[in-house]
Amino acid sequence: MDFLTELGTHAPYMPYVVVLGLLLLSGFGLPIPEDIPLILAGYLTFYGYADPWLLFPLTFLAVLSADMIVFMLGRKYGHHVPKMPLMRRFLTEKRLANTERLLHEHGGKFMFAVRFLPGLRAPAIFTAGNFKIPYWKFLLYDGGAALISVPVILGLAYYFAEHLEQVRIWVANGEKGVIAVILVAAVVFIGVKMVVNRRLTGGK
Numbered sequence: 677m678d679f680l681t682e683l684g685t686h687a688p689y690m691p692y693v694v695v696l697g698l699l700l701l702s703g704f705g706l707p708i709p710e711d712i713p714l715i716l717a718g719y720l721t722f723y724g725y726a727d728p729w730l731l732f733p734l735t736f737l738a739v740l741s742a743d744m745i746v747f748m749l750g751r752k753y754g755h756h757v758p759k760m761p762l763m764r765r766f767l768t769e770k771r772l773a774n775t776e777r778l779l780h781e782h783g784g785k786f787m788f789a790v791r792f793l794p795g796l797r798a799p800a801i802f803t804a805g806n807f808k809i810p811y812w813k814f815l816l817y818d819g820g821a822a823l824i825s826v827p828v829i830l831g832l833a834y835y836f837a838e839h840l841e842q843v844r845i846w847v848a849n850g851e852k853g854v855i856a857v858i859l860v861a862a863v864v865f866i867g868v869k870m871v872v873n874r875r876l877t878g879g880k
Contacts (some may be wrong), residue, residue, distance in 0.1 A: 703742020
């Protein structure tokens with residue numbers, strides 16, 4: 677706490693730089709869970725090291741900006757980017773192939789859901805750009821999901837700043853819950869589709 681107080685006194689901009697920098701790095705697929713800088717943002721604003729009316733909107737813009745940069749890289753450079761030394765560790769051919777298949781099968785639903793799946797987020801966004809998906813559609817699904825995840829995590833971290841470990845557990849369980857819902861929805865969708873196709877073909 678003393679360190680943060682001193683830092684906030686001599687470099688009041690630093691909390692913003694740290695949080696936004698971590699969010700941008702996380703968006704590019706680096707092994708930094710997005711919830712960590714978001715929880716940090718809630719903590720810093722609760723204790724007065726940053727202004728929530730400034731930092732919270734900036735975190736949302738940073739999340740969208742990182743996603744948009746990855747999307748534009750995919751749109752402009754396609755599969756050349758994953759061959760670059762810095763990117764090929766995170767945008768592997770296997771990940772890109774898996775996300776390409778899922779994007780083909782589920783389109784917008786997959787773009788919405790992938791925001792809650794950290795390991796697939798960057799490859800999926802890159803692949804969406806490579807497919808030349810319209811900007812408005814990408815922003816609609818990705819931004820819509822971010823409008824849910826970002827405020828929820830920020831709110832939890834702000835109102836429960838004295839129990840950050842519990843917040844981290846809530847967020848982790850929430851992500852698992854979202855994944856479970858997505859899997860159940862996918863199974864139901866496939867089952868309904870099979871029944872419909874069977875009826876259309878006369879039960880053959």
